[in-house]
Amino acid sequence: MPSANEPTIDCRELSKHFHDRKRGLVRAVDGISFQARAGEVFGLLGINGAGKTTTLRLLATLLRPSGGDARVAGFSINERPAAVRANIGFLTMSTGLYGRLTVREMIEYFGRLHGLERERLARRTEELFERFDIASFAGRRCDKLSSGMKQKVSIVRCVLHDPAVMILDEPTASLDVLAARNIVEFIADSRSRGKCVLLSTHSMAEAEKLCDRVGVIHRGRLLACDGIAALRGSSPSGRLEDAFVKLVEERAS
Amino acid sequence: MSKQVGVVFAKELREVLRDRRTLIFMLLVPTVAVPLFMWISTELVTHFATKLAREEARVLLLNPGAAPELVRRLRDSSSLEQTARRIEQVLVGAGLSVEELALLKGEPKAFMRLLEKKGIAADELVGKLRRATGTADLDADPKQLLAGLAPPRIQWLEEAPAGVDAAALAAAGRRRHELLEAVRRRKLAAAVEFDPRAESLLGEERSAPVKIFYLESSDRSRAALKSLRRMLATLGREILAERLRDRNLDPGFARPLAVRAERLPGPGFMAKLLSMLLPYMILIFALAGAMYPAIDLGAGEKERGTLETLLAAPVDRLALVLGKFGVVMVAALVSALLATLSLTVSMRAGVLGTLSLIGGEGFSFSLVEAGWAFLVVIPTAGIFAALLLVLSVFARSFKEAQSYANPLQMFVILPAFVSFIPGVDFDAGTALIPVVNVSLALKAIFTGNLDQHYLHLGLLFLSSAVLAAGLLLFTTWWFRREQVLFRG
Numbered sequence: 001m002p003s004a005n006e007p008t009i010d011c012r013e014l015s016k017h018f019h020d021r022k023r024g025l026v027r028a029v030d031g032i033s034f035q036a037r038a039g040e041v042f043g044l045l046g047i048n049g050a051g052k053t054t055t056l057r058l059l060a061t062l063l064r065p066s067g068g069d070a071r072v073a074g075f076s077i078n079e080r081p082a083a084v085r086a087n088i089g090f091l092t093m094s095t096g097l098y099g100r101l102t103v104r105e106m107i108e109y110f111g112r113l114h115g116l117e118r119e120r121l122a123r124r125t126e127e128l129f130e131r132f133d134i135a136s137f138a139g140r141r142c143d144k145l146s147s148g149m150k151q152k153v154s155i156v157r158c159v160l161h162d163p164a165v166m167i168l169d170e171p172t173a174s175l176d177v178l179a180a181r182n183i184v185e186f187i188a189d190s191r192s193r194g195k196c197v198l199l200s201t202h203s204m205a206e207a208e209k210l211c212d213r214v215g216v217i218h219r220g221r222l223l224a225c226d227g228i229a230a231l232r233g234s235s236p237s238g239r240l241e242d243a244f245v246k247l248v249e250e251r252a253s
Numbered sequence: 254m255s256k257q258v259g260v261v262f263a264k265e266l267r268e269v270l271r272d273r274r275t276l277i278f279m280l281l282v283p284t285v286a287v288p289l290f291m292w293i294s295t296e297l298v299t300h301f302a303t304k305l306a307r308e309e310a311r312v313l314l315l316n317p318g319a320a321p322e323l324v325r326r327l328r329d330s331s332s333l334e335q336t337a338r339r340i341e342q343v344l345v346g347a348g349l350s351v352e353e354l355a356l357l358k359g360e361p362k363a364f365m366r367l368l369e370k371k372g373i374a375a376d377e378l379v380g381k382l383r384r385a386t387g388t389a390d391l392d393a394d395p396k397q398l399l400a401g402l403a404p405p406r407i408q409w410l411e412e413a414p415a416g417v418d419a420a421a422l423a424a425a426g427r428r429r430h431e432l433l434e435a436v437r438r439r440k441l442a443a444a445v446e447f448d449p450r451a452e453s454l455l456g457e458e459r460s461a462p463v464k465i466f467y468l469e470s471s472d473r474s475r476a477a478l479k480s481l482r483r484m485l486a487t488l489g490r491e492i493l494a495e496r497l498r499d500r501n502l503d504p505g506f507a508r509p510l511a512v513r514a515e516r517l518p519g520p521g522f523m524a525k526l527l528s529m530l531l532p533y534m535i536l537i538f539a540l541a542g543a544m545y546p547a548i549d550l551g552a553g554e555k556e557r558g559t560l561e562t563l564l565a566a567p568v569d570r571l572a573l574v575l576g577k578f579g580v581v582m583v584a585a586l587v588s589a590l591l592a593t594l595s596l597t598v599s600m601r602a603g604v605l606g607t608l609s610l611i612g613g614e615g616f617s618f619s620l621v622e623a624g625w626a627f628l629v630v631i632p633t634a635g636i637f638a639a640l641l642l643v644l645s646v647f648a649r650s651f652k653e654a655q656s657y658a659n660p661l662q663m664f665v666i667l668p669a670f671v672s673f674i675p676g677v678d679f680d681a682g683t684a685l686i687p688v689v690n691v692s693l694a695l696k697a698i699f700t701g702n703l704d705q706h707y708l709h710l711g712l713l714f715l716s717s718a719v720l721a722a723g724l725l726l727f728t729t730w731w732f733r734r735e736q737v738l739f740r741g
């Protein structure tokens with residue numbers, strides 16, 4: 001288990017290379033190091049293809065690193081992938097629900113996979129259904145839900161086992177305003193509960209609104225890693241966007 | 254881990270049972286579509302076969318002048334019809350219904366079975382028939398009994414019909430071609446040519462050559478050939494009887510050996526038919542029933558984007574594979590079982606019309622045999638399930654999975670066909686060949702020969718289990734790799 005002052009996510013020289021038929025060797029993630037702590041929202045900010053999703057997948061143990069290691073909730077992703085999975089909540093853009101299951105069945109399935117005992121699972125489910133206003137459609141099949149409802153169910157699935165780490169890949173992209181609000185509230189709520197939230201985004205506005213600290217990622221490398229205010233201050237205009245462009249241009253020259 | 258297998262199994266089963274496509278393939282097709290299809294096809298076959306048999310065949314006598322006496326006797330079919338009526342009276346008197354007789358015309362094997370089913374002794378019946386018809390040439394061969402029952406219907410033509418060139422027929426060089434055209438265009442079914450000296454040869458108590466022209470590829474023409482052979486054979490027997498009478502010889506003189514085959518009690522024709530058909534059906538349905546669930550559980554999860562979430566959960570990969578595998582296997586078994594049941598039940602209930610009548614003697618399918626059959630299919634259902642799951646998990650999309658699964662059907666359909674090949678035995682060698690082994694094992698079970706094959710059954714279980722386990726391990730290995738999700 002992690003000690004009190006150990007960072008909840010500790011990423012060291014993490015790399016992932018792909019062999020692509022057309023492009024040859026692709027260094028999707030190229031020696032990234034950063035830390036994120038409990039009660040903190042950490043954002044990976046970068047343009048399309050920067051390596052955000054790959055980094056998150058490495059931390060969620062869906063991909064095996066080509067080099068480096070990371071400790072998530074105290075466990076090495078290389079040595080204890082199963083323990084890492086038990087301690088994270090993972091939510092991606094492509095998160096699908098099982099359309100032919102009802103909301104309750106869907107949540108129950110993941111609860112059981114996480115090894116929650118029946119009684120605890122029932123209590124936890126009721127609590128979360130109430131908190132996210134799901135009770136009224138808990139008996140409906142997932143493929144009959146609106147996108148906002150689906151989003152809420154996905155969030156419940158993600159926090160069901162009360163994980164210490166939340167990994168969210170572009171959480172508000174492709175959501176309408178109302179559904180996006182659910183996410184924003186959920187992230188704020190997680191921080192107040194002392195969770196460590198790691199999210200990726202390509203939007204400056206979102207990074208400013210949600211994150212305590214931001215890592216600017218470009219072509220698989222981390223160009224900067226600091227608090228929002230400090231990053232803003234690195235640009236004469238004091239705007240995050242200008243700071244971001246400056247970092248990327250410095251790298252290119 | 255075993256707990257997780259159960260959790261995955263229960264969830265996948267629930268989902269599969271809510272999928273309309275799977276339900277149709279797993280439940281509806283084997284229970285409804287198969288008997289319906291078999292019913293329609295047997296009804297169609299009997300309908301058209303009876304229609305053909307009732308048609309009058311147009312037969313051209315090429316040289317009626319060469320044998321006027323033979324032509325007269327051939328044309329006079331009244332004796333044949335009288336004989337038929339007498340035979341019918343005897344059979345109805347023995348307890349057969351007129352409808353049954355109509356159905357069984359030209360089905361000698363089925364006829365014998367019908368006699369057996371009704372408890373009518375064939376010997377006794379034949380004795381009665383001989384007395385009633387006054388002919389000595391009816392022996393116990395049911396073929397002849399039935400032939401007598403349905404006299405051929407022939408329309409004799411002594412001149413070329415309209416559209417056929419008489420001059421061409423007369424010219425030896427063009428005759429065959431002209432006849433071929435006439436049969437092809439349905440002006441004629443066949444033609445008969447007597448030897449020019451036929452009548453004098455008969456007068457000298459010798460053999461008179463008679464030639465029948467027919468077209469092998471035409472059903473009508475072949476039916477006419479059969480009728481002509483029968484009529485000429487009957488006429489020949491009549492002439493022989495006359496010759497024997499003239500010399501005061503017993504009918505037995507011309508038939509020194511009266512041969513008759515006697516069937517032993519035991520599995521008969523129907524058992525044989527079903528022992529070929531059922532293994533085939535069982536295997537086809539095991540595969541068809543497993544196909545959709547397998548594709549849905551693997552490629553379907555990728556396509557709907559649930560696999561990434563699932564794999565990020567702390568679920569043991571082996572448990573995942575085993576749970577999914579269990580559901581696919583259950584689907585295979587349920588579908589195979591339903592197909593077998595619906596087929597045997599509908600045959601017994603007489604849904605399949607003529608086919609059930611033929612099977613009057615019964616296809617004994619004891620509970621023990623049914624149990625064995627089910628047991629024997631389990632390992633092969635396992636192989637199918639594992640194989641489909643491998644393909645499904647390997648494929649990037651639903652479509653890709655389908656394109657792998659379809660050719661697989663060919664690989665199953667062909668070896669399953671082995672139950673139709675006579676002489677292929679269930680032995681230590683064939684017991685090791687997947688699909689072939691279960692097809693042969695089922696055949697052995699349905700013909701009541703299982704007791705000779707316990708060793709081979711053991712080999713079958715062993716080899717199938719090894720294969721299925723290997724496939725499952727491969728699937729699990731694949732599930733542990735990141736390529737299962739992100740194959741570029």
Ligand SMILES: Nc1ncnc2c1ncn2[C@@H]1O[C@H](COP(=O)(O)OP(=O)(O)O)[C@@H](O)[C@H]1O
Nearest residue numbers: 018020026028048049050051052053054739741
């Ligand atoms: N499975 C893969 N095979 C080959 N290349 C990949 C694969 N996944 C991602 N990449 C490449 O790695 C780079 C980073 O991708 P990604 O992490 O998805 O970026 P982001 O999420 O920041 O948009 C891109 O160039 C992408 O094409």
Ligand SMILES: [Mg+2]
Nearest residue numbers: 052053054170
């Ligand atoms: Mg991405």
